[in-house]
């Protein structure tokens with residue numbers, strides 16, 4: 473489990489190499505739970521250069537009930553969930569089966585997460601294993617004292633698995649410091665003509681960029697440095713948040729010298745434009761962690777103008793140092809206290825990228841932004857313990873696939889309402905996407921509702937959303953193309969960071985009892 477390495481990291485500024493001893497590094501692990509989670513971790517693992525650089529100092533794990541799936545992937549650390557219950561077979565799209573299988577492996581999971589500082593957990597919501605398995609892993613990691621960043625996909629509409637996804641997200645959110653969601657349906661909408669697995673890989677790319685971007689912020693020595701404590705500061709800011717990653721090169725940046733303003737507009741739009749982001753406005757963020765890696769074309773002035781967009785310096789009355797420092801004798805604490813930091817906090821890291829032979833400007837940007845929105849539904853949110861009593865009369869578990877093992881179901885006190893449709897995940901079943909004109913995102917799509925109200929997924933809200941989803945499925949909701957936008961940037965993901973009081977208290981024992989999992993009919 474220990475990564476027994478010394479990490480050589482190339483600092484592109486002057487080509488200087490810096491060494492960090494393993495025992496000085498925070499322990500970071502990335503865990504993929506279930507098929508989608510496994511694929512995302514494997515995608516990250518195979519990214520060119522990743523394992524030669526920051527990935528070297530991180531442990532990667534894939535957990536799954538399906539042993540075959542594990543065996544087909546490269547990632548070296550594999551854990552079979554529910555060996556006794558399922559004998560290496562999948563959870564059959566039954567989230568209770570997946571939950572029980574994960575609970576069976578809890579000792580191994582606890583051992584893996586023990587002593588970790590930062591745990592990334594990735595899973596596909598809607599399937600049998602990852603939906604609840606991920607929240608059990610997250611809880612174990614939280615109990616081990618780690619910062620937990622969870623990254624999940626929401627199911628395609630045609631799968632009819634939103635109910636299961638809600639259960640998964642609700643539980644995962646409780647045990648995560650940040651939750652990033654990627655709507656698979658939007659991947660379909662933005663890449664209608666992509667071959668199916670290539671489309672899935674676009675989501676995997678977003679997940680993997682988010683993870684590697686954050687690891688880079690912590691691990692890579694930069695000219696202006698950031699580290700794990702900076703990440704903690706930003707995540708502790710609370711509120712909804714986002715992680716954005718963008719890599720730009722060439723055309724759009726060509727006019728950086730002649731038209732810096734215009735180019736900065738372009739970069740800002742590229743970084744922040746996303747259908748998900750429009751439902752949680754980055755302009756409202758109150759804290760940013762920004763890593764810019766750029767070629768020499770990006771001067772002091774350009775950096776100043778670009779970062780000022782995020783810290784909103786233009787909108788503020790920024791006091792000059794000169795006046796305050798004129799008379800140092802009178803600079804008492806009261807005077808200092810009266811100084812207002814009006815805009816968002818910005819923790820900034822910079823690294824110079826070596827210039828290309830053809831001198832093309834290039835730029836990599838990773839941004840963690842927090843504090844968006846007011847969590848207006850927070851006061852309505854019911855603690856899970858309070859809602860648990862409504863699960864006293866469970867009905868038999870319904871699954872769209874036959875259960876792999878009936879004894880697993882009958883052991884289980886949980887019940888989930890059946891979906892109207894079957895889980896269909898397969899290349900042959902994807903409807904060919906029609907040519908559509910991109911349009912502005914609609915405010916009331918099912919997934920935007922989910923994103924907007926995540927902080928208060930109480931029963932009433934859930935019922936309301938289920939009704940909205942049902943309406944959407946019956947055709948009364950806006951058509952798919954209404955939340956299309958011209959391009960799906962790599963930054964199309966959303967973080968949700970619970971405020972301190974919303975986070976589950978650290979517990980001595982895991983709370984994956986039936987009641988705590990909060991699943992009813």
Ligand SMILES: Nc1nc2c(ncn2[C@@H]2O[C@H](COP(=O)(O)OP(=O)(O)OP(=O)(O)O)[C@@H](O)[C@H]2O)c(=O)[nH]1
Nearest residue numbers: 506507508511562563565596599600601602672675
């Ligand atoms: N973006 C993306 N989504 C995926 C991928 N594989 C599966 N999904 C989505 O994730 C959901 C859950 O699928 P899996 O992760 O395979 O399911 P599981 O958690 O392993 O559960 P079982 O197969 O029932 O054991 C699916 O319904 C899809 O929406 C993938 O490679 N990329």
